[in-house]
Amino acid sequence: MTTTPESGAHPRFADALCELxxxxxxxxxxxxxxxxxxxxxxxxxxxxxxSQICKSLIFAVDGEPVLVLMDGASRVDIERVREELGAEKVTRAKADVVRETTGYAIGGVPPFGHRTRTRVLADRSLLGHDVIWAAAGTPYTVFPMAPAALVAQAGGVLVDVRERTS
Known part of the structure; x- marks a missing residue:
């Protein structure tokens, strides 16, 4: 499947959109x-x-990559991710693991259309808007989508994993 260069989306992500x-x-x-x-x-x-930006963040959960979708105004609480998954250890994935898992570089990782299937956690905070914007596979491109549809396309499970503010 070929993509149109004017879309600006990464070719792999453009192909994923078409396939979906x-x-x-x-x-x-x-x-x-x-x-x-x-x-x-x-x-x-x-x-x-x-908060209308959807961050796609890869974490190493007991050595396995897990995608966490988080609103742009919040930070992921690693301890809450650990509890949610019943894991021993959760850390931010290194850049090479992110690229190997998703096929994209940090800063351009879309919420779906990845090279490999991973477990996906989506923070409920994303549902607070009618439209959210996410990376389209490059550090220069974004696309809009309804949050519930984005979470569904990503195969995400809704959770509460953002840092609590005091």
Missing amino acids: GLDELLPEVRRFPEATRTAAEAAAAVGCEL
Whole structure:
């Protein structure tokens, strides 16, 4: 399957959208001249609230990669992830593990369309908006989607794993 260069999405992610029957999202992909690698950069580029950005973060859970989808304004509480999965040890995955698992570099990891299937946890905070924005496979591209649809496409389980604010 070939992708249209004007979509801006990473070819693997564009192919995943087509395979999932989500071709209509391709024209929605927005490419920016400046990086949207961080949630703050993405929110500034899109012109949305920080919490409307969906971060796709890979953690090593007892040595196995697990994807955690988190709103851009929050941080993942590693202890809550550990408890949720009944794991011994949870750490941030190293860059090479992220690329090997997902097929994408940190800062451009989309919520689905990965090289390998992984367990996916999605924080409930994502459901607080009508639309959220996530990486489209590169550090310069994002796409909008309804949060519940995004979580469903990612095969995510809804959990509460964000850091509690005092």
